[in-house]
Amino acid sequence: MEHYTMNLTLKVWKQKNKNEKGRFETYQVKNVSSEMSFLEMFDVLNEQLIAEGKEPIAFDHDCREGICGMCSMYINGRAHGPWHHTTTCQLHMREYKDGDTIVVEPWRASAFPVIKDLVVDRQSFDRIIQAGGYVSVNTGNAVDANALPIEKHMADEAFASAACIGCGACVAACPNASAMLFVSAKVSHLAMLPQGSPERKERVTNMINQMDKEGFGSCTNIGACEAECPKGISLENIARLNREYIGAMFDGGSQNAK
Amino acid sequence: MSWKNAFSSSVGKKIQMALTGLFLVLFLVVHCYVNAMIFWDDNGAKFTEAAHFMGTNVVIRITEIGLFAFLILHIVQGLKLWAQNRSRRNTRYAVSAGNATSKWYSRSMGILGTLILLFLILHISAFWAPNRASQTMGNGELDLYAMMRDAFQSLFVVVIYVLGCISLAWHLVHGFYSAFQTLGLAMNKYKGIINVVGVAFSIIVPLIFALMPIAFYLHWIE
Ligand code: HEM
Numbered sequence: 379m380e381h382y383t384m385n386l387t388l389k390v391w392k393q394k395n396k397n398e399k400g401r402f403e404t405y406q407v408k409n410v411s412s413e414m415s416f417l418e419m420f421d422v423l424n425e426q427l428i429a430e431g432k433e434p435i436a437f438d439h440d441c442r443e444g445i446c447g448m449c450s451m452y453i454n455g456r457a458h459g460p461w462h463h464t465t466t467c468q469l470h471m472r473e474y475k476d477g478d479t480i481v482v483e484p485w486r487a488s489a490f491p492v493i494k495d496l497v498v499d500r501q502s503f504d505r506i507i508q509a510g511g512y513v514s515v516n517t518g519n520a521v522d523a524n525a526l527p528i529e530k531h532m533a534d535e536a537f538a539s540a541a542c543i544g545c546g547a548c549v550a551a552c553p554n555a556s557a558m559l560f561v562s563a564k565v566s567h568l569a570m571l572p573q574g575s576p577e578r579k580e581r582v583t584n585m586i587n588q589m590d591k592e593g594f595g596s597c598t599n600i601g602a603c604e605a606e607c608p609k610g611i612s613l614e615n616i617a618r619l620n621r622e623y624i625g626a627m628f629d630g631g632s633q634n635a636k
Numbered sequence: 637m638s639w640k641n642a643f644s645s646s647v648g649k650k651i652q653m654a655l656t657g658l659f660l661v662l663f664l665v666v667h668c669y670v671n672a673m674i675f676w677d678d679n680g681a682k683f684t685e686a687a688h689f690m691g692t693n694v695v696i697r698i699t700e701i702g703l704f705a706f707l708i709l710h711i712v713q714g715l716k717l718w719a720q721n722r723s724r725r726n727t728r729y730a731v732s733a734g735n736a737t738s739k740w741y742s743r744s745m746g747i748l749g750t751l752i753l754l755f756l757i758l759h760i761s762a763f764w765a766p767n768r769a770s771q772t773m774g775n776g777e778l779d780l781y782a783m784m785r786d787a788f789q790s791l792f793v794v795v796i797y798v799l800g801c802i803s804l805a806w807h808l809v810h811g812f813y814s815a816f817q818t819l820g821l822a823m824n825k826y827k828g829i830i831n832v833v834g835v836a837f838s839i840i841v842p843l844i845f846a847l848m849p850i851a852f853y854l855h856w857i858e
């Protein structure tokens with residue numbers, strides 16, 4: 379594709395801290411290359427702001443290669459922008475043309491309070507993982523990888539669920555701000571493997587309890603999460619989570635659950 | 637996990653919505669089957685016979701109590717869920733995804749349900765309540781066929797009924813699939829069949845219901 383440059387208008391959410399009220403600020407960004415990533419465009423804008431003696435825009439990022447899940451931006455109404463299966467760092471400016479206006483907001487959910495500008499606090503996800511997203515066995519020496527036979531299709535499905543990078547786009551996109559896609563990916567990934575299976579009932583109970591405590595909404599099967607997930611986590615995981623939960627409801631084995 | 641926990645958690649409440657919703661779906665099948673007897677065009681003979689059975693059979697009358705309990709649970713839990721979920725995002729987005737990532741009817745279950753509720757209040761007070769009141773007072777069953785024929789001479793009433801059926805249809809297009817997903821049954825290999833049956837049900841049953849007032853109004857049946 380041919381390279382081109384563009385001038386853009388950006389409307390970006392600015393918010394000093396958790397407690398202050400935020401507002402939109404309008405910026406002009408000049409000479410943006412079509413080959414830049416969306417975050418590089420923000421770097422250019424921030425350099426420009428620093429040169430002008432203004433405060434740069436705070437945003438989260440880390441790997442910039444689509445695997446860490448940090449780059450939360452809600453771009454023109456879409457989590458991580460309009461590209462399918464893509465994080466913000468992998469969105470490229472060839473999506474836009476000269477003169478475009480782009481509105482950038484933070485993830486909005488009561489369970490993800492804004493810390494500053496586009497940066498939100500996603501520790502609620504960490505606490506859900508702490509509630510059950512682990513396998514508690516003493517590992518000792520690493521065992522031979524082939525010592526534990528796992529059916530191919532189970533291994534594949536567990537792997538697909540394990541692809542979740544905890545970015546929170548599912549929550550951001552959900553009209554109910556529900557975290558069910560994230561939780562279902564974690565519950566599925568562990569429940570399908572023999573190492574995770576013994577604790578499956580306590581796990582699903584404790585993780586759902588924590589999810590509710592954190593103030594996420596409840597799932598009404600709208601499906602916007604699946605449409606926006608950068609890792610293609612499927613709604614089938616939520617069906618599996620529900621099955622796990624119903625199983626735990628009927629079973630005394632979940633008595634260890636908090 | 638205690639049972640109390642299972643019912644108060646978000647997933648537990650969803651399971652209540654799914655089970656009560658599916659029970660209401662079953663009710664619709666029976667209700668639709670009985671009422672469709674008006675289409676025999678025998679001056680309501682077959683229909684009246686069936687309505688008499690439904691209105692007097694002990695098992696049916698006991699099930700009716702369960703139906704009301706489930707309906708109320710579905711409504712109360714549904715409206716609570718709707719209000720709670722709306723409060724999970726304090727600041728709304730300035731730009732929203734709209735139809736790009738989800739269907740409008742999936743996002744509108746609370747509104748569609750409320751429209752059904754408004755319709756149900758009118759509908760129950762027009763037919764069911766006066767009939768049971770008359771039975772309770774020892775005056776016997778009312779002539780429901782004649783009541784329908786009279787009520788549906790008004791274009792206004794017919795329009796309300798058709799709107800009620802349209803709300804029900806959209807509620808079911810999402811609700812039928814959603815209930816199976818909530819119960820953990822909508823795995824990819826069954827999703828196709830659940831959707832086909834769900835959409836077919838959502839069109840056929842409300843359509844048959846809507847044809848009842850229309851048929852009386854247009855004098856297809858007398
Ligand atoms: C005959 C009438 C009705 C039928 C057959 C019906 C059926 C259903 C079904 C099958 C579901 C899906 C359950 C699930 O997602 O697990 C549902 C959900 C729902 N219904 Fe109803 N319903 C009826 C009336 C109502 C009324 C009167 C209201 C409210 C005033 C209502 C509000 C809701 C809400 C808010 C949901 C949740 C949306 C969701 O989770 O997908 N419904 N309904």
Ligand code: SF4
Nearest residue numbers: 542543545546548607
């Ligand atoms: S399920 Fe998808 S959208 Fe949600 S946190 Fe995991 S990777 Fe992100």
Ligand code: FES
Nearest residue numbers: 442446447449467
């Ligand atoms: S910065 Fe790591 S996924 Fe985008």
